[in-house]
Amino acid sequence: MDDPRYTLIQISDPHIEDPGTRQRYGTDTAEALELALRRLEESTVRPDAVLFTGDLTEDGTPAQYRRFRSVVEPVAARLAVPFAYAMGNHDDRAAMRGVLLGDGSGSTDPVFQVVRVHGLRIVVLDSSVPGRAYGELSPDQLDRLRAELAEPAPDGTVVVLHHPPLPAVLPVAAAIPLRDRAGLGAVLAGSDARIVLAGHTHMTSAGALAGVPVWTPGALASTADALPPAGVGSRLVAAPTVARIDLFADSVIATAVPLDRGLIADFDGEATARTVARLRAELPAEPVGG
Known part of the structure; x- marks a missing residue:
């Protein structure tokens, strides 16, 4: 079995609110973030990086970023891998810089970050437009x-x-798209970009731009129902997910991981190994050059 060269964990749209507030999403969103990170730490997966694709907070206040950081910081210290944060339309550049990125400049310029993990490069763009829900990438960022x-x-x-x-x-x-996605596509075309990771829509979705895979993992705070019943304009449900992104030498796989689920069965390591061995024994040999 091929082993991935890199495994990334993607978490999107936690929308951290103030404690004891209206709970727009029907639950304390900090608890959903705690669940996601606990599931990661309890798993056998040791990621090379953890990536947050925006809307870290609901209102972009320093207090909400501090609450976000109080959940994330201990896990980041234990995992000892890079954590990267993209700006969403609910976020605030100056507050995120000051609380999460250690930059107290108060700058409201777009946040552009490059993270290197061994031979893998992660480029974090800022598609937010202050005060608006749609997104765009400035000519300078491109x-x-x-x-x-x-x-x-x-x-x-x-x-x-x-x-x-x-x-x-x-x-x-x-109604809240990324404007001029063709401009981004023109930059990515022919480059070494292997996948684009995004959030925002609160739906697990996959597509492509200029031949590069694009993936959104759904959201922690709420999930948009892509098949709402007749007579319902839109519907949000509680179905939090995160994603694991595995990069192999010649391919990439994005996998949605549901967090709020009913357990059907657990299988111990020995039983799982026997099943894998049996299934692999049934595989035909790979053709020469295949």
């Missing part, structure tokens, strides 16, 4: 991305942003 991608990374590049550069299937999502 120029910086183009310059960064001019020199390929040994194991390729993962591009991270909040607004997915894809069409939308629901009217609400269609």
Whole structure:
């Protein structure tokens, strides 16, 4: 069995609120974030990085970022891998810089980050537009991305942003798109970009831009129902997910991981190993050159 060269965990749209507030999403969103990180630590997966694709907070206040940090920081210290944060339309650049990124400049310029994990490059873009729900990438960001991608990374590049550069299937999502996704596609075309990771729509979705896979994992806070019943304009349900992204030498796999689920059965390691051995024994040999 091929082993992935890199495994990334993607968490999107936690929308952390103040404790004891109205709970717009029907639950304390900090508890959903705690569950996601607990599931990660309890698993056998040891990621190379953890990526947050925007809307870290509901209102972008320093207090909400501090609450977010209080949940995330101990886990980041224990895992000892990079944690990267993309700006969403609910986020605030100055507050996120000050509380999460250790930059007290108060700058409201777009947040552009490059994280390197061995031979893998992760570029985090800022598609937020202050005070608006739609997204766009400034010419300066596209120029910086183009310059960064001019020199390929040994194991390729993962591009991270909040607004997915894809069409939308629901009217609400269609009203808050990433504007000029073709501009991003022109920069990515022919580059070493292996996948684009986004959030924003609160739906697990996959597509492609300029031949590069695009993936959104759903959200922690709520999930948009892509098949709402007749007479219902839109519907949000509680079905929190995160994602694991596995990058192999010649392929990439994005997998949605449901968090709020009923357990059907657990199988111990020995039983699982026997099943895997039996199934692998039934596989025909790979053709020469296959």
